[in-house]
Amino acid sequence: MDTGKTYEVKNLSHASQGRNNMELAELNMGALLEVRKRFEKEKPLKGIRVGLALHVTKETGVLVRTLIAGGADVAITGCNPLSTQDDVAAALADEGVKIWAYKGETTEDYYRYITNVIETQPNITIDDGCDLVSEIHKNHPDLISNIICGCEETTTGIIRLRAMEKDSALKYPMIAVNDNKTKHLVDNYYGTGQSTVDGILRATNMLYSGKTFVVFGYGSCGKGVAQRAKGLGSNVVVTEVDSFRALQAAYDGFRVMKTADAVKIGDVFCTVTGNKHAISLDMMKEMKHGAILANSGHFDIELDLKSLNEAASAHKQVRPFMAEYTLNGKKIFVLGDGRLINLAAGEGHPSEVMSTSFCGQALSCEYGVKNQGQMPIKVIQIPEEIDDEIAALQLTAMGIEIDEMTAEQVEYLNSWQEGT
Ligand SMILES: NC(=O)c1ccc[n+]([C@@H]2O[C@H](COP(=O)([O-])OP(=O)(O)OC[C@H]3O[C@@H](n4cnc5c(N)ncnc54)[C@H](O)[C@@H]3O)[C@@H](O)[C@H]2O)c1
Known part of the structure; x- marks a missing residue:
């Protein structure tokens, strides 16, 4: 294991392979790269600490780079003991990202690493399965006042969050990224x-x-x-x-x-x-x-x-x-x-589908910052226009054009008078 002040990964010398894999992923993540380009200019996440517990894959690496491009300070660990790609973890550590993850983690390391992420005092949490949120609520409630919102990636996480909401246990707003069309109807x-x-x-x-x-x-x-x-x-x-x-x-x-x-x-x-x-x-x-x-x-x-x-x-x-x-x-x-x-046993979802899933994560972080203090402490969704924008970005990246309605068609769909 290679250990430093801000990382613990299997083998730092595998960083160049991780970088190659992230470059390959980027080729098929056109929508997310567009978001990154805008983030680089606008810095919507400037000064925001983002803590993530996500599968550490090459696509997640591309998300991490996008959040950093937006001005965020990022700390990440895995969300499953067997899903980390060690070369990607090495590449992120080499790029200076705070990261604790390896494939085959013991349960003890899994929770120790989640605690490391929590100790960076995130303002936004990104979770896949709700372990990060659940640990914060159970063991670090004092940090909740610093948290703007959380973003949840998967169905199981949403189910757990809704159970927390029902129990009145949820203490900060959660954006259900999984429930975007461009997530569950594409990625899942x-x-x-x-x-x-x-x-x-x-x-x-x-x-x-x-x-x-x-x-x-x-x-x-x-x-x-x-x-x-x-x-x-x-x-x-x-x-x-x-x-x-x-x-x-x-x-x-x-x-x-x-x-x-x-x-x-x-x-x-x-x-x-x-x-x-x-x-x-x-x-x-x-x-x-x-x-x-x-x-x-x-x-x-x-x-x-x-x-x-x-x-x-x-x-x-x-x-x-x-x-x-x-x-x-x-x-x-x-x-x-x-x-x-x-x-x-495999490498997770292909990059193309993670492009839209992770646009959902990046744009939810931006939405959270813009709406800080105004979101209800519930499981919420980002507006459908953002979901539609994600689909449009990926279509553009794929070189696909679609039609626009004529003014007559818009008027027809907005009226009720015209029948047979
Ligand atoms: N492997 C991955 O990369 C990946 C990606 C996305 C989601 N997931 C996970 O996969 C799981 C399913 O996600 P989803 O979005 O399809 O959820 P979903 O809620 O849309 O579907 C789950 C289905 O399972 C059915 N079901 C529940 N208990 C059952 C039982 N005992 N026998 C048979 N059917 C039963 C439900 O009725 C439901 O139709 C979740 O845990 C989710 O977090 C995994």
């Missing part, structure tokens, strides 16, 4: 879809064609995973607890069934529910010899691995990110310790 769907299928492939090198692939949860992420697995030739089965989502899956052409039935026929199982024990030990016992289990939901709670570890008669790591368990004489395989497989 296209991003998680492709990168989850990729993570499972990198861990196993299996053939998707002909496999029965069971997706647990048909939300934004589940829809993307199901489509991509189908595209590679799998027979996709969906399980749900929500009638409407189950109906959508059925109308999208997937077989929808009860988990009790799906576990008997599946070859590969992937959870994206954000819910605890979507796959229980009893379900695992019903699975076929050779079944593969993965999770791409935020926390490692979707597969009941504690019970599996207790019940299995043998357990060994057969290759990186692939563990074999012997359960009732059958072998089943768990990928990436049940942590989000796209970041554990």
Whole structure:
């Protein structure tokens, strides 16, 4: 481990590889680069300390550079023990960013690093999963008066924040970046879809064609995973607890069934529910010899691995990110310790989708500063015009032009008098 006053990363000598990866990411993050260009001129975050707990990937590196271009003083750690890209962490440390993160963090280091970020006394928090906000509220409430707002990246984080709001425990305004169209309908769907299928492939090198692939949860992420697995030739089965989502899956052409039935026929199982024990030990016992289990939901709670570890008669790591368990004489395989497989075994979302997600983060920080003291202490969203501006920026970066309505069309859509 390389340690300095403002960093702790695996190996500083990997910084040049991290810089190369960030440069590659920037090629496909045109919208965020446009925001950065404006930030460089206007410095909307001048004097603002931003504390982040985000997956430390090359795309996050591009966000960090954008916030710094806007005048922010940035401190960052990871938001999952297995998702840090060590070369990117090294590059950021080398650029002078305060950073504490490595891939494979112990739980103790994970929380020690969050505390390091908190001790920089951020004015804005950026979180992916709500651990930073939750630690501040639980252990550092004295710092809350300095905090303008927080920005949350993922569905699970929003669920936790809404629970805090309901309990009257939330003490500063939170911007639900996940709820932007340009986030959950892009990143969760296209991003998680492709990168989850990729993570499972990198861990196993299996053939998707002909496999029965069971997706647990048909939300934004589940829809993307199901489509991509189908595209590679799998027979996709969906399980749900929500009638409407189950109906959508059925109308999208997937077989929808009860988990009790799906576990008997599946070859590969992937959870994206954000819910605890979507796959229980009893379900695992019903699975076929050779079944593969993965999770791409935020926390490692979707597969009941504690019970599996207790019940299995043998357990060994057969290759990186692939563990074999012997359960009732059958072998089943768990990928990436049940942590989000796209970041554990893969590199997370492609840069293109993170461009719009992270425009949401950067512009939410700017919105927070502009509206300091005027936002309610609730989970809120940025105005839709900003969300639309993000989509327009990415389209421009991709060289795509669209039409504008004529004056007659604008008038028609704003009137009610004209019928058949
Ligand atoms: N891997 C990644 O990079 C990544 C990216 C974005 C979001 N996420 C995480 O993925 C998870 C899902 O996100 P989302 O945006 O799709 O959420 P969502 O709320 O849109 O969808 C979750 C779906 O799971 C269903 N569900 C809940 N419990 C279930 C159960 N026991 N069995 C079957 N279905 C169940 C819900 O009814 C819902 O339709 C969250 O934890 C989110 O934070 C991960």
